[in-house]
Amino acid sequence: MTVPIGDQIIALLPRLRRFARGLARSSADSDDLVQAACERALARGHQWQPGTRFDSWMFRIVQTIWIDQMRARAVRGEGDAIDPEAQPTDESVRRAEARMSLETVQKAVNRLPDEQRAVLMLVTVEGLSYKEAAETLGVPIGTVMSRLARARAAVQSMTGMGAGGHGGSNATV
């Protein structure tokens, strides 16, 4: 029972969008990214090996395209300025910012260095194991661990979620 690749992609779309949202900082950019990934996956469907994880394969495509886009933007001299669209200035959010809010956390994730964001999204949000994340990103498992630790510490530091002055967030700085 081979499920057509288009159907497998459709079933994954909500997760692909979520992963891309963590990478691309705005919903329009992230959907562009998912769309490009769909097109590439269909063109290269024969490269996916049945029996391996389809979601990891798709995440890898999303991540590869995203890296390419970032490089292209850097070449064009477009700064890595944070998209205002990804930074809600909604008054209600501002008012709520005294307390921890999900918007605050999402913003913190968006401010992380690119390579940390990818690891954080794959492991913490998408639930991949360290090994799977390492394979998806094509990096050693130790790299996954160190990026993940830095990402988590930075998110805590940015959101004030640190361990109450015990210095957890700067242990690896």
Add this chain to the structure above:
Amino acid sequence: MRRFDDETLVAFVDGELDEASARDVAAAVAADAGLAARVEAFRQSAMMVQAAFARVIDEPVPERLLLAARGTPEAVSEAPTGTVVPFRRRSAIPRWIAVPIAASVATLVIGAGAGYWAARPPVLPPATEMAALETATPGLVDNLAGYYDLYSVTGAEPPNMDFADLRTAERDGLQSWLSSRLSRETKVPDLSTFGYSLRGGRIVISEGRPAGQIIYDNPADKRPIAIYVGTTTKRDAQLTLDQRKDVNVAYWRREGRTIAVFGKSDKSVIRDIAAKVGEGGGI
């Protein structure tokens, strides 16, 4: 006191340490409140990061991505009437493909020549103002039949290919979830007298707006039933029977809602289910 770096603590929280190391950390955490606080902070922050992105899963997937996954965006250039789906800026799909929702998924799944037989005599008179639904929204049925087909391909037959966003099969929970997503009280019909049990629900797009899709399974029959409930600004319309390939459809509009029942069962079964769903004002 042994010092643990952040990598070790994060891996501990994530369950990625080997057994011996995990025991070491657990013992140290038990003896050191400061360490315990750091571990707890890593645990909390992981949960917050998950929660921050969880809502993306609930968002309706844009049509253009469904099209891209099917690989045939060019197949939808002929646009009948209907609601125009706004495409995002910098989309790789040119603007001229801004199609009614109708033509999109459906064209991919349903054969172009799939006709339908004319509207049957009403079996249910839910409306005061009757209007032919099909002439007003010709593609809606295509679209929803396409969604039904997607479900029967990816949801029912290979049992482990559930959509990631298919929600609980628990009726009360699904009702309140759908009501909140659709911003209107939405009932989940009980089809147990027909032998169908609730499998779950999700949000799809219909006429450019979120719509609920409720799925039922019948262990004896293997052909799922899907009920769609969407909002509409059009006039009420009485129940109409229709067909798309081997999918039978019954649909109507009432009080700002479009309701449709899809299934591969015999059309008499679909009609009976529709009549049951339509009783007392519908969903």
